[in-house]
Amino acid sequence: MLTVMEMLSHPTFSDFRLITNRSGLNNRIRNANILDWESGEALDETFSPGDFVVTSLAPYRDAPEIADLIVEALIEKNIAALAIKDIYFSNVPEYISELADKRRIPIFMFTEASTADVIHALKSEMSFFEINQSATRRMREILYQTIDEADIDILAREINPFFTNNLICAFGIPFDFESKEMILEQMATDYQNHLNTISVDPEVSYSILFFSVGICIIYTDQRSKRDLREGLRSLVEQFAVDLEDFAIGFSDQMGRLSDIGLAAKQAIYASADAYMNHMDLQNYSDMGITRVLCPLRGDYWMRSYYEDMLDRISDYDEKHDAHLFETIKDYIHSDGDINAAAEISFQHPNTIRYRIKKAQEILGITNAMDFRIQLYALVRLSEINNLLVDWRL
Numbered sequence: 001m002l003t004v005m006e007m008l009s010h011p012t013f014s015d016f017r018l019i020t021n022r023s024g025l026n027n028r029i030r031n032a033n034i035l036d037w038e039s040g041e042a043l044d045e046t047f048s049p050g051d052f053v054v055t056s057l058a059p060y061r062d063a064p065e066i067a068d069l070i071v072e073a074l075i076e077k078n079i080a081a082l083a084i085k086d087i088y089f090s091n092v093p094e095y096i097s098e099l100a101d102k103r104r105i106p107i108f109m110f111t112e113a114s115t116a117d118v119i120h121a122l123k124s125e126m127s128f129f130e131i132n133q134s135a136t137r138r139m140r141e142i143l144y145q146t147i148d149e150a151d152i153d154i155l156a157r158e159i160n161p162f163f164t165n166n167l168i169c170a171f172g173i174p175f176d177f178e179s180k181e182m183i184l185e186q187m188a189t190d191y192q193n194h195l196n197t198i199s200v201d202p203e204v205s206y207s208i209l210f211f212s213v214g215i216c217i218i219y220t221d222q223r224s225k226r227d228l229r230e231g232l233r234s235l236v237e238q239f240a241v242d243l244e245d246f247a248i249g250f251s252d253q254m255g256r257l258s259d260i261g262l263a264a265k266q267a268i269y270a271s272a273d274a275y276m277n278h279m280d281l282q283n284y285s286d287m288g289i290t291r292v293l294c295p296l297r298g299d300y301w302m303r304s305y306y307e308d309m310l311d312r313i314s315d316y317d318e319k320h321d322a323h324l325f326e327t328i329k330d331y332i333h334s335d336g337d338i339n340a341a342a343e344i345s346f347q348h349p350n351t352i353r354y355r356i357k358k359a360q361e362i363l364g365i366t367n368a369m370d371f372r373i374q375l376y377a378l379v380r381l382s383e384i385n386n387l388l389v390d391w392r393l
Helices: 040-046 064-076 094-103 115-125 128-144 149-159 177-193 228-239 257-276 290-296 300-320 324-333 338-345 349-363 368-387
Strands: 031-034 051-055 081-085 107-110 167-174 204-210 215-221 246-250 281-283
Touching: 031 115, 040 064, 051 115, 064 081, 064 094, 094 107, 128 149, 128 177, 128 204, 128 257, 149 257, 167 177, 167 228, 167 257, 177 204, 204 228, 215 228, 215 257, 228 246, 246 257, 257 281, 257 290, 257 368, 290 368, 300 324, 300 349, 300 368, 324 338, 324 349, 324 368, 338 349, 349 368
Parallel strands: 031 051, 051 081, 081 107, 246 281
Antiparallel strands: 167 215, 167 246, 204 215
């Protein structure tokens, strides 16, 4: 089931104006319904908790006091949200707004869309996966296209109209990368089933996007001085019970919505670093050299350098049925300890020593320190490319 906030990303709702606070935006929508000529007595039979109710209040245009009673009764029914087309009424009384805030029921006013269009969008056009597909498409446009800040703001608010400037992103990659599609599909289902258990501050707006390689969480708080890391961590912990199966990366905190693409890239790179280092959580600011290798891996000079080294090692492995590259990876993951590399690869230390020396000859690197650095870069770039193969970041 969708939340009110997720549904608002559909173009039909582009002119919806929230006239209450934001506390009910994560309400789950169970059904869509139109309020037409129902009397107070008929409300119990017609409307149910979780309904997204759309109306112009036309039957009560000459009796505003009855309209107020009807709206009050709907709020008491614990509907998901109420949308009022502003033909006859442009607002609700303050006591109605306060009641809606107390019961966490958002009320919207809208002008352009027809009630039929709204109901159609609610009932038939949008599923969770269509919402997700639309949101990820917009995020990819932000990440991949050269667009100005104003257009980025527009695309970001199409993902979530309640995003604010104070933002942070997280990204999670499944440790079982070979089974990522199945894991992410199950995670998306779990997310829908547990939406009503997720609790955030009313000042917070967030969206969770499911990509082919991982999960992106965009978290914003309209309080400009707020430290977002703790709030994002709390949301991540609520999200599902099996997050230990994910390598999570946190971006730096940003102060402009137009930096959403930068924050998402930082989170993706940090999650890749967490994955490669077998960490549950990594902050972008703590990444080290991977912070440089991730964004530069597609650069011409970096790519040609990497491919040249890899081709030399691969050619030797193919011609001699050797395992130099696997040995190089074990050697680097063992921090250059020959005995440790031998242990994890079930080889004799002399075999490891011979292969590393052979790699040094093939690559033509005489300086020992330079050799270690370049082997590290080769292994790291290989792992980064394998993880981010579907990304043009």
